[in-house]
Amino acid sequence: GISGSDLQIVCALSYFQDRTEGATSTTDMAVAVEKAASALKLASEIEKLQTDLSKLNEEIVSLRRGNESAPKRERSERLRDYIALLTPLVTIITLSATLITQNWQFLRSERTKQEDALDARWQEAVKTISATGALSPGVIALQPFLRSQKYEAQAKDVAINLLSNSSDATFFASLFGTAITPISWNNMESVLKLDRALNARYGPLLGKTWNPNKQINDISLLTKDELATYNYVNGVAPTLTSQIGSVLKMPKPLEIHVDLSATYFTSGDWQGVNLDGTNLEGIDLRWTSLKNAKLENITQFSGAFLYRTAWWEAKSISRPLLEFLKKTSPFEPNATYGPRNEEISQEAYDADIQRLTLQLK
Numbered sequence: 001g002i003s004g005s006d007l008q009i010v011c012a013l014s015y016f017q018d019r020t021e022g023a024t025s026t027t028d029m030a031v032a033v034e035k036a037a038s039a040l041k042l043a044s045e046i047e048k049l050q051t052d053l054s055k056l057n058e059e060i061v062s063l064r065r066g067n068e069s070a071p072k073r074e075r076s077e078r079l080r081d082y083i084a085l086l087t088p089l090v091t092i093i094t095l096s097a098t099l100i101t102q103n104w105q106f107l108r109s110e111r112t113k114q115e116d117a118l119d120a121r122w123q124e125a126v127k128t129i130s131a132t133g134a135l136s137p138g139v140i141a142l143q144p145f146l147r148s149q150k151y152e153a154q155a156k157d158v159a160i161n162l163l164s165n166s167s168d169a170t171f172f173a174s175l176f177g178t179a180i181t182p183i184s185w186n187n188m189e190s191v192l193k194l195d196r197a198l199n200a201r202y203g204p205l206l207g208k209t210w211n212p213n214k215q216i217n218d219i220s221l222l223t224k225d226e227l228a229t230y231n232y233v234n235g236v237a238p239t240l241t242s243q244i245g246s247v248l249k250m251p252k253p254l255e256i257h258v259d260l261s262a263t264y265f266t267s268g269d270w271q272g273v274n275l276d277g278t279n280l281e282g283i284d285l286r287w288t289s290l291k292n293a294k295l296e297n298i299t300q301f302s303g304a305f306l307y308r309t310a311w312w313e314a315k316s317i318s319r320p321l322l323e324f325l326k327k328t329s330p331f332e333p334n335a336t337y338g339p340r341n342e343e344i345s346q347e348a349y350d351a352d353i354q355r356l357t358l359q360l361k
Contacts, residue, residue: 001038001077006147012053014184016148019292023331027210027228031195053309054198059096059114069138072322074163080218083184094214101107112320115205126263127296142179143178146159146178146179153291155179156179156180156190159175159176159178159179159180160179160180160190160193160194160197162175162176163194163236163248164175164194164197164198164201166232167228167229167231167232167233167289169224169231169232169234169236172232172236172239174221176236176239180194181243183243183244183246183247184247184250185247185250185252185253188244188247189241190296192244192260192263193238193245195240195264195265196262198233198237198240198264199233199262199263199284201233202229202230202233202237202264203236203264205222205229205230205262205283207225208221208222208226209221209222209230222361224323224352230249233264234266236265237264237265237266238266238267238268239270240265241266241267241270241288241310242268242269243266244260244268245264245265245270245273248270248273248274248275249272249273249274250275254274257274257279257355258277258278258279258355259276259278259279259281260275260278260279260280260283261280261281261282261283261300262281262282262283263283263284264283264284264286265284265286266284266285266287266288267286267287267288267290267339268287268288268289269288269289269338269339270289270290270292270293271289271290271291271292272291272292272293272296272315273290273293274293274294275293275294275295275298276295276296276297276298277296277297277298278298278300279300280298280300280301280304280321281301281302281303281304282302282303282304283301283305284305284307285304285305285306285307285309286306286307286308286309287307287339287341288309288338288339289313289336289338289339289340290309290310290314291310291311291313291314292309292313292314292315293313293314293315294314294315294316294319295316295321295350296316296317297318297319297350298317298318298320299318299320301320301321301324303323303326304329305327305328305329306325306326306328306329306340308336308337309329309334309338310338310344311325311329312325312331312352312353312356313352314356316359317356317360319360322357322360326353331346331349333346
């Protein structure tokens with residue numbers, strides 16, 4: 001096709017031809033030439049303008065492409081910068097992870113070695129304890145494990161077993177303080193377990209030695225081993241009684257249910273203890289003070305025996321327990337009561353019974 005500038009030239013030439021052919025004078029010819037020249041000049045300027053417009057369009061397209069690629073270049077440059085910054089950090093993290101892993105493996109290996117050594121020592125201690133029975137080498141072998149997180153519970157069970165079967169009061173004193181104390185609500189059951197085991201050994205000896213006519217225990221009826229057991233339990237029971245009494249005087253957690261069934265306690269100061277709702281089935285409580293104790297809501301008490309224990313001095317009591325104790329552990333005139341062997345008059349007893357009866361619900 002013909003461009004705009006070419007068309008202008010053709011028109012100028014055609015216009016010049018028409019004018020020259022029709023010119024009648026030199027003046028008309030000059031005017032025609034001038035018009036044709038103007039047309040050619042305009043065509044040249046139009047062509048130049050079109051060239052400029054074309055260049056401008058190219059620049060616009062180039063700028064658009066540049067604008068489109070600039071964010072990509074910027075992102076690429078940022079990514080390159082990030083990679084440059086992160087590379088050392090990744091290296092450090094990788095190195096740290098490697099060191100941590102190696103250190104953990106080392107510690108685990110050392111811990112395994114220590115546990116293996118501890119296991120071996122424990123087995124050796126068990127052999128020593130089994131071989132020596134209840135002698136001092138057994139105590140020495142056991143003591144390190146009483147502070148071991150892994151073997152503490154087992155070591156205490158072994159200690160309870162040793163104390164339950166011993167007849168050596170010196171051995172009891174050396175091991176009980178180390179393995180069992182201090183006593184709290186959390187570990188009171190261990191002491192009760194020990195007490196029940198001792199009561200199982202002691203109870204039959206009481207029955208064997210009791211002389212109802214003289215109201216005494218005739219220990220001459222015991223064999224040598226039985227006498228050793230009798231004296232051992234008599235010697236350590238007050239310590240257990242005192243320890244349990246101390247806990248019973250503390251505020252009791254709501255989730256704790258106290259079970260004193262089948263236990264033996266003697267010569268204790270249990271003044272003010274809280275036995276509310278306690279299981280007292282088969283308890284043998286002797287020469288113990290219960291002044292101001294709480295004996296409410298107790299429904300489990302079959303077989304309970306309170307000997308020379310002034311239970312009527314309690315602060316409160318449940319009706320069934322009151323009626324039961326009046327029959328099974330009655331007041332005895334001219335007898336002595338409690339850890340201090342105190343005499344109680346009939347008048348004092350009657351007044352306490354009246355007080356307890358009035359507060360019954």
